Amino acid sequence: MEPKQAVRERIWSLLEREGAARFPGARGRIPNFRGAEQAAARLAEQPEWRSAQVVKANPDAPQLPVRRCAHREGKTLYMAVPRLSEEKPFVAVRGDPTIRKALAEGRHVALKELEPIDLIVCGTVAVNHEGVRIGKGGGFSDLEFALLLERGLVGAETTIATTVHELQLVDEKLPETAHDFRVDVIVTPAAVVCTRRRQRPPGLLWDHLDAEKRAAIPVLDAMAQGS
Numbered sequence: 001m002e003p004k005q006a007v008r009e010r011i012w013s014l015l016e017r018e019g020a021a022r023f024p025g026a027r028g029r030i031p032n033f034r035g036a037e038q039a040a041a042r043l044a045e046q047p048e049w050r051s052a053q054v055v056k057a058n059p060d061a062p063q064l065p066v067r068r069c070a071h072r073e074g075k076t077l078y079m080a081v082p083r084l085s086e087e088k089p090f091v092a093v094r095g096d097p098t099i100r101k102a103l104a105e106g107r108h109v110a111l112k113e114l115e116p117i118d119l120i121v122c123g124t125v126a127v128n129h130e131g132v133r134i135g136k137g138g139g140f141s142d143l144e145f146a147l148l149l150e151r152g153l154v155g156a157e158t159t160i161a162t163t164v165h166e167l168q169l170v171d172e173k174l175p176e177t178a179h180d181f182r183v184d185v186i187v188t189p190a191a192v193v194c195t196r197r198r199q200r201p202p203g204l205l206w207d208h209l210d211a212e213k214r215a216a217i218p219v220l221d222a223m224a225q226g227s
Contacts, residue, residue, distance in 0.1 A: 003175040004134050011126045011168055020165050030060035030123030030136050033165035035189030040065035040163060043187040048159040052119035059099040060123040067097035080144050087218045111151050124162040131182035131195035132174040142179045146204045161185040179205045
């Protein structure tokens with residue numbers, strides 16, 4: 001089993017064993033966890049959140065309270081289309097920020113239509129105190145960040161945060177690659193960890209993208225063809 005997947009399996013099992021996972025479960029996804037609402041409320045107390053006018057958040061269940069908070073506070077909220085599968089790969093959320101309603105009722109936008117982003121909230125399976133994170137696999141969060149970086153919509157000053165259960169925050173060294181980004185702020189229901197080590201990829205790493213993935217993501221296919 002490859003190193004990242006071994007960490008995922010261990011964390012999913014731990015959350016299940018300790019009763020920390022809740023519907024729709026942990027395994028195979030960004031795990032929804034007990035206390036997600038408290039973690040979102042704690043994130044909303046942080047200066048990086050209070051100063052942010054434009055937020056991009058992942059569409060997974062544990063970050064729904066974060067998206068609802070952004071909507072409630074009148075922030076501009078963007079969410080990626082799952083797997084970046086459309087020509088306009090992001091959604092400007094207008095109403096209820098559940099994934100189904102956001103996709104149905106929000107305004108689908110191209111990269112060139114996005115506003116510069118102040119704060120990114122990403123989903124995580126495991127994260128350590130240095131900000132190294134492991135997602136559910138597939139690399140779409142890293143790819144979204146790289147696309148935004150290529151367009152100048154994020155930079156060194158953009159804060160990246162994640163909300164997780166305490167069991168997902170580990171002390172060990174975690175595997176990472178050149179296309180992985182690290183998070184700056186880790187929020188659990190009970191604590192906040194600021195890593196302040198903004199290690200960021202340089203942008204799109206084309207040699208990390210196989211032909212199948214390029215062809216499946218319209219915006220990548222268009223960029224590869226120079227259109």
